Amino acid sequence: MVITVDELITRARKQAGTGTKYGLGGGKTTGIDPRDERGSCDCSAYICWCLDIRKHQPSLAWLIPVNGGWYNTDGIWWDATKEQTGHFEAIAKPAPGAIIVFPGRGLNKDGPKIGHVGIVTKVAANGALDVLHCSSGNFRNTGDAIRETKAEVFKQSATVLAWAANVLRQ
Numbered sequence: 001m002v003i004t005v006d007e008l009i010t011r012a013r014k015q016a017g018t019g020t021k022y023g024l025g026g027g028k029t030t031g032i033d034p035r036d037e038r039g040s041c042d043c044s045a046y047i048c049w050c051l052d053i054r055k056h057q058p059s060l061a062w063l064i065p066v067n068g069g070w071y072n073t074d075g076i077w078w079d080a081t082k083e084q085t086g087h088f089e090a091i092a093k094p095a096p097g098a099i100i101v102f103p104g105r106g107l108n109k110d111g112p113k114i115g116h117v118g119i120v121t122k123v124a125a126n127g128a129l130d131v132l133h134c135s136s137g138n139f140r141n142t143g144d145a146i147r148e149t150k151a152e153v154f155k156q157s158a159t160v161l162a163w164a165a166n167v168l169r170q
Contacts, residue, residue, distance in 0.1 A: 001052045004168050005097030012050045012119050012132045015146045022136040022145035024114065029055045034134075043117045044072040046134035046146060047099065050119060051164050053087060060086060066107075073115025077103040080162035088162040094123045097167050100131055102156040120161070121148055129154075 003011075015033060020041050027034045027045025034041045034049035041049075048055045048071055058069040062085070066078045071087070076099065079086035091098060101117040118133030129151035137153065139145040163169065 002166050002168060003052070005095075005170055008050060008097055008119065008167055009121050009132070012046075012121075013148065015046070015050075016132065016148055017144060018146065019143065020134065020139075020145045022134065022139035024136075027134075029053065041134050041145060043134045044070075044076065047076070047117045047119065050132075051087075051166060053164075053166070057086075062086070073101055073117050074103045074107050076117055076162065077101045077107060077115060077158070077160060080160055087165050089165070091161045091163050094120050094127075094129055094161050095170070096121055096123065097163075097170070099162045099164060100129070100151065100154050100159060101162060102154060102159040107158070116153060116156075118151075118154065120151075 020035055021039050023040030024042050026036050027041030028036050029048040034046045055071050057063055062083050063069050063075050067074050080088040080090045098120040100120055102115050104115040105113050118131040120129050121132055122130035131151045132148045134145045138147040
């Protein structure tokens with residue numbers, strides 16, 4: 001499915017404020033929402049659902065050694081920075097509709113235990129970003145894992161911006 005930036009952001013925003021619980025490894029990438037049977041989701045399932053791509057990609061041979069064939073944060077980051085034959089392409093400048101991602105410690109030795117991914121929704125004149133993302137911090141702070149926030153959580157050394165192949169560039 002090819003979508004516009006506006007369609008992507010609208011789809012993503014419709015899930016904010018719905019009381020989603022955070023669950024690492026939770027969520028689904030098909031259906032009317034990204035929540036699993038427990039009402040939970042993680043960041044990569046949310047992003048894959050928003051983009052309408054399957055999280056498990058066993059046909060991508062390069063992804064198997066990275067993490068068993070899953071488009072989690074490590075798989076998305078690897079695709080954008082190393083493989084360049086998959087679904088994500090690294091970009092230099094932020095733009096609404098871009099994916100912002102950093103990997104976990106397995107791929108970024110100085111990084112956090114797990115990675116994180118979100119969708120850029122706004123780029124201010126001073127370079128500040130607003131991002132829609134699903135996180136445990138959002139859930140702890142508001143009772144809803146899916147929120148639109150400033151991008152402070154993405155200030156990691158290995159953070160990259162990427163463009164999904166099925167999102168039309170503006």
